[in-house]
Amino acid sequence: MHCMLELLVSRLDKCPFQAVKYQNMKSIRVALAQVNTTVGDLEQNTEKVLSFIKRASSEGADIIAFPELALCGYPPEDLLLKPYFISQNLKFLKYIVNNTKDILVILGFPHKTKDALYNSAVIIYNKTIRYIYNKICLPNYGIFDEKRYFKPGEETSIIQLNDISLGVNICEDIWVPEGPTRFQVQSGADLIINISASPYHMGKLNLREKVLKSNAKRNKVWVCYCNLVGGQDELVFDGASMIFDPLGNLFANARQFEEDLLLADLEIPFKKKHKSLSRKSPNFLKKDEEVYSALTLGLRDYVRKNGFKKVILGLSGGIDSVL
């Protein structure tokens, strides 16, 4: 299986997506699948991925992107050290590949090659793996430990779909100013799709907006940011996937703290009066409601994903237990 993947990568330049620079305006319908996957539940995650692909297909989407490591859940931590975990991932990936056609799927998964493990995005089209992008910038601060598991990727390619050039990168890659996004744009990308698993903390959404805005504006490129949603132990992923237009304006956004499928028609080249297909509601939650929602989702997912039916607590009548 590993050999097959590598073979396909090396065949990229011979695949049907040959670079033909567009002459006229093109439109592409992008779907960002903001899913709540569960770490280690490969079967349910696979089902979820397939059901979102089906939904996006029926909505006429050309591309669907899933969050970082969506197949295995994030963060998988030391599960990544188990060879059996990696091989099971590959098994379920193969199943997804075999059930995908007429839509380009971008899916995060742990990618093992002969000598290294990568945090990767697989690009699937018509039952075939077209390309595997390996995350280049690995975060290793705060809650992140990615260098413990992954080797940084060393190259990136542009993917051609219906005359539109697409650059795919992963989470931290877009936080680095002269990182992969810049390189992909310089190589001709009209559209950047970043798949993320960016955990919540107070003020984080604002940071993300700034980073995405400046990436879009500086590079004059569409930026589609697909974030994970859901609770995983101490982390809460808040979703709020976003699309920024090449002027750096928020074009569309997904819900916070809920699963969502964000659909948008992106026109290339970009015209100012361009309207979004999806709702555009940048009225994100205010601070207190945002924290409250994070705590609710974190607790609900911890209880649900670990199979508890009921909880108990000591209710003293003080403010802490009351809350």
Next chain:
Amino acid sequence: MPSRYSSEGTRLDAQRIAENLDIRFIVVPIERVFETYLDTLKPHFEKRLPDITEENIQARIRGNLLMAFSNKFGYLVLNTGNKSETSVGYCTLYGDMAGGFSVIKDVPKRLVYRLARFKNKKEKSQLIPESVFKRPPSAELRPNQRDEDSLPPYDILDKILNLYVEKDRSVADIINKGFDQKIVKKAIQMVDRNEYKRRQSPPGIKITPKAFGKDRRMPITNLFLEA
């Protein structure tokens, strides 16, 4: 789980909030167990006066009872400690620190109040009775106890903790910002000395840029003491 030190006010509020939320509410008094503990330990305590030992026993009885319900019925025990008390170790190991998941572990005390206010406002009702907001925080483990007997007022403490825990500012830095030197040193000593407790606490939801756990990995055996 009332004891001899539980006030009428908190008992009533606990019951009221349970009714408002429509959750199952059971009262398991700890008085008899507490007395048995005291009797059992009395011959070994050599006439020492009651101190924090007896306070912690109450908290541990409660932790124990909750774990019994967990075992018997498969309930997940929720820990309700906040970030302020987790920071300074104002909590009892194997007592109120027991539990499987610590929901507001990363929420400083002042934010706890704000979120409770938010909830009332959102529900457009006094879901949480006003008396809960008005009553000075107390562990109710001895007569007339107040958190502020052992801790600086929370509006000062939370600011100091934010600077020391989340921003890694030095003690001198924090004092320079105009905080009382004695209060700062005391708070920081408490933070530094209680890493052993935090390391044994249940996981909880990260909501600040720096939560205890993966975000802040401090050695327990640590003689780099700033205060």
